[in-house]
Structures are given as C-alpha cells and as structure tokens.
Amino acid sequence: MxxxxxxxxxxxxxxxxxxxxxxxxxxxxxxxxxxxxxxxxxxxxxxxxxxxxxxxxxxxxxxxxxxxxxxxxxxxxxxxxxxxxxxxxxxxxxxxxxxxLGIELPWMEGVIRAKRSQRVPTVLSREEITRVLGRMDGRPWLLASLLYGTGMRLMEVLRLRIKDVDFGRNEITVRDGKGGKDRRTMLPRSLAEALQREIERASLLHEADLREGFGAAWLPYALARKYPEAPREIGWQYVFPAARRSRDPRDGTERRHHFDDGVLSRALKGACRLAGIVKPVSAHTLRHSFATHLLEAGHDIRTVQELLGHKDVATTQIYTHVLNRGGHGVLSPLDR
Incomplete structure (x- = not known):
C-alpha cells in the first residue's frame, strides 16, 4: 500500500x-x-x-x-x-x-510503535565553521552566522523583527519561540555592523512598499486589530524581508514576508561542498555547534539551556554526550 x-x-x-x-x-x-x-x-x-x-x-x-x-x-x-x-x-x-470532530479516541494500545533512535547531533568544529562561513557571502552568510552566533532556530532568525534587535545591549529578543515562549540571546558584536546594514535595507524596502500602498506586516494574535497602525510601523517589519511581495495564505492580503529558508539551505549546502565537509549539515547543525562550543568553553549548562530556549535541561544534556567524543573526551587507551 x-x-x-x-x-x-x-x-x-x-x-x-x-x-x-x-x-x-x-x-x-x-x-x-x-x-x-x-x-x-x-x-x-x-x-x-x-x-x-x-x-x-x-x-x-x-x-x-x-x-x-x-x-x-x-x-x-x-x-x-x-x-x-x-x-x-x-x-x-x-x-x-x-x-x-469532537470525538475522544481511547488510548490506542494496539498501535505498533516505531522504534525511537537515540542519536547525538551533528556538530561542526570551530575550524569547520570557519571554512563553511568563509565560503558564503551576502545575506546567506549573515543568516548562517546568526544561527551559529546566537543559537537561534532557523525560523526564529527568519521571523526576527526590527524592534527585537537591541544594539545598545548587544541583545536579541526571540518572540514566540518553540512552545510559545519568549527569550533573550546575545547579539554577536562582530555581526552588529552587517545587521545594521540589513535593517537599513529592510527600511528602504518598507518605505517603497508604503509609497505603493502596501507595507503592512503580518501580526500574530489579532494584534493588528488591537493596534491598527502597528503593522505599518518600521519596528514590526522583518529584519530579513523577501525580495518580492506575495499573497498571504491566511487571508489573501498582499504583503512582504520573510526571506525564503530554501535559499539559505542551498547556499549552506554549496558552502559545505566547497569546504570539503562531508558531514550531513543543515541550518540546525549550526545551533548544535553553538551549544557544544559554549559547553566546551566552560559555560554553565543552565545558561546554555536558557539561551537555546529548552524547557528541560535534559534536552540540553545531549550536548554533553558530544563533548565525550574526540579530543574533548576520554583519552583512548591506544594513545596512552
């Protein structure tokens, strides 16, 4: 079948x-x-x-x-x-x-469950991160650098609003992350200038949209009805807007959405190929690498948990398994 x-x-x-x-x-x-x-x-x-x-x-x-x-x-x-x-x-x-349908199904004891595998995440070394980012440029480079430098999830970066970037405090506020939770993470100082240029570009696009009668961003949870002028304010615009406007599948309104994640995925795959990286790498690999490198540097696991937005520290502990591999783990008896 x-x-x-x-x-x-x-x-x-x-x-x-x-x-x-x-x-x-x-x-x-x-x-x-x-x-x-x-x-x-x-x-x-x-x-x-x-x-x-x-x-x-x-x-x-x-x-x-x-x-x-x-x-x-x-x-x-x-x-x-x-x-x-x-x-x-x-x-x-x-x-x-x-x-x-309003139908309560009893617990389905007869379901044959697929076996859950326990796998450690793929992590790039610092040297591999440098090689990959060195073979990227433009907006894909900035997005990939933010993923590694902040530990944010892919959609959290793409949906980032201008108002949630605080250059004075070198801080980014992640809104409505996984589980509907807000949190804060660091803004790498080395990316501040590039991010400011990206916001200036987004502002110019927004001004052009306003002149053409558009420029209203999508707001969650009926905020657009509560604050009618907010969707057109610069703070609510995406830091990484799409190149063209498109129809919103929710209500058919023409507006500018965020950057397409497929473009970043293709750029990342191409950079890994040029860098000679044979590991299976995705945008989430950069988040895994962020957490692992922080733990390697001696940062407290609770701090890393908060930066990642994990509900349970047990989820963060998967990265301690990664630390037990290679040069950061137990010395092989052969090497003794």
Missing part, C-alpha cells in the same frame, strides 16, 4: 464532491483559530489527507480507533518510518478527532 498519494488523487479529494474538501477547510480553520503555524498546518492537513486516501476516501467520522491504529501501525511496519514521523501522524489524527 502506498503512503504518498499522487497529485491526481489529491486533486480528486480537494475538488470532488466528497466531504473531504469541507473537512480539510475546517481543519485549517481550527488550526488557525488555535494559532498553529502555517508549517504545522501543512503537515497536519497532509497526514489527514493521506489517512483518508489510505482508507478508501471514507469520512473520518465513519472511522475510528481501529482505522487509526491500523494506519499508524502500517507506517511503522511497512513504511518503516522514524518514531518522530509516526508521532507527527498521530498528533495530526488526534487533532482531527478531538479538536475538529
């Missing part, structure tokens, strides 16, 4: 006369009502659509525990997906039944 429906099948569900289009629209409405991100919305809708297709396009209200258990078990047994992927599918289906 296939777990990835083709475009034709998806179009039939979206455009046909079956209940699925109305259901998926309701899923999107509830997700937005509860302030889920657009990325989470896309993932949840994808899993729900896949669940409907696998079960012969039956309406989820006509299915239940047995079908959900079967779907999740097949993902693990036949699809051989990772535990995180299976948990993502489970979260999407539980949201569908509980939040959208």
């Amino acid at each position: 296939s777990y990835t429906p083709g475009n034709a099948e998806i179009n039939r569900i979206e455009d046909g006369g079956a209940p699925a289009p109305r259901l998926l629209d309701e899923v999107r409405r509830v997700l937005r009502l509860k302030h889920y991100s657009l990325r989470t919305e896309a993932v949840y809708v994808g899993w729900i659509r896949r669940f409907i297709l696998v079960n012969g396009k039956r309406h989820p209200r006509d299915m239940g525990e047995v079908e959900v258990e079967g779907f999740l078990s097949r993902l693990a047994v036949q699809g051989k997906v990772a535990a995180a992927t299976q948990n993502q599918a489970l979260a999407a289906l539980l949201f569908l039944y509980k939040q959208v």
Whole structure:
C-alpha cells in the first residue's frame, strides 16, 4: 500500500464532491483559530489527507480507533518510518478527532510503535565553521552566522523583527519561540555592523512598499486589530524581508514576508561542498555547534539551556554526550 498519494488523487479529494474538501477547510480553520503555524498546518492537513486516501476516501467520522491504529501501525511496519514521523501522524489524527470532530479516541494500545533512535547531533568544529562561513557571502552568510552566533532556530532568525534587535545591549529578543515562549540571546558584536546594514535595507524596502500602498506586516494574535497602525510601523517589519511581495495564505492580503529558508539551505549546502565537509549539515547543525562550543568553553549548562530556549535541561544534556567524543573526551587507551 502506498503512503504518498499522487497529485491526481489529491486533486480528486480537494475538488470532488466528497466531504473531504469541507473537512480539510475546517481543519485549517481550527488550526488557525488555535494559532498553529502555517508549517504545522501543512503537515497536519497532509497526514489527514493521506489517512483518508489510505482508507478508501471514507469520512473520518465513519472511522475510528481501529482505522487509526491500523494506519499508524502500517507506517511503522511497512513504511518503516522514524518514531518522530509516526508521532507527527498521530498528533495530526488526534487533532482531527478531538479538536475538529469532537470525538475522544481511547488510548490506542494496539498501535505498533516505531522504534525511537537515540542519536547525538551533528556538530561542526570551530575550524569547520570557519571554512563553511568563509565560503558564503551576502545575506546567506549573515543568516548562517546568526544561527551559529546566537543559537537561534532557523525560523526564529527568519521571523526576527526590527524592534527585537537591541544594539545598545548587544541583545536579541526571540518572540514566540518553540512552545510559545519568549527569550533573550546575545547579539554577536562582530555581526552588529552587517545587521545594521540589513535593517537599513529592510527600511528602504518598507518605505517603497508604503509609497505603493502596501507595507503592512503580518501580526500574530489579532494584534493588528488591537493596534491598527502597528503593522505599518518600521519596528514590526522583518529584519530579513523577501525580495518580492506575495499573497498571504491566511487571508489573501498582499504583503512582504520573510526571506525564503530554501535559499539559505542551498547556499549552506554549496558552502559545505566547497569546504570539503562531508558531514550531513543543515541550518540546525549550526545551533548544535553553538551549544557544544559554549559547553566546551566552560559555560554553565543552565545558561546554555536558557539561551537555546529548552524547557528541560535534559534536552540540553545531549550536548554533553558530544563533548565525550574526540579530543574533548576520554583519552583512548591506544594513545596512552
């Protein structure tokens, strides 16, 4: 059984006369009502659509525990997906039944769970970081440098607003991070000048948008209704705006969104290739490297936890495992 429906099948569900289009629209409405991100919305809708297709396009209200258990078990047994992927599918289906359909599913004891792997994160050495950043330039270089220099997550950097950069205190405020939490992290002094130039560029784009009748940034949690003038204020604009305006999928408004993360991913991959780095490197690898290098420098793990925005220090402790490798760990008996 296939777990990835083709475009034709998806179009039939979206455009046909079956209940699925109305259901998926309701899923999107509830997700937005509860302030889920657009990325989470896309993932949840994808899993729900896949669940409907696998079960012969039956309406989820006509299915239940047995079908959900079967779907999740097949993902693990036949699809051989990772535990995180299976948990993502489970979260999407539980949201569908509980939040959208108002149906409480009993605990699904019969689900065959994908085995959760314990892996240490990929970390670049300081010398490798230097080589990679040395082969990047422009905005991708600044974004990658901020990821490594602040420990922020990729979307936290891309969604950074001008008002949250404090050059006087060399500080960045991260708003609405993972788990809906705010926190503060350092602003590397070596990036201050480049970041100021980026803000000046964003200001010029904003002024041009205002002259053309646009310039209203997206604000979360109905802040635009509470503060009608705020969306057009310079402080609410993205530090890294997109080159062109586009339609907001939430309400169809034309506005300027943030920089495309795909551009950074391609630039980072190209820089690693030129630098001869064979490790699997992503934007998150720079965050891992930030945490590991701080611990190597002797900083307290609680401080690193706060900078990363981890809820539990146990999450931060994964980097202590990385410290036990190579030259910073136990001396090999062969070397004695």
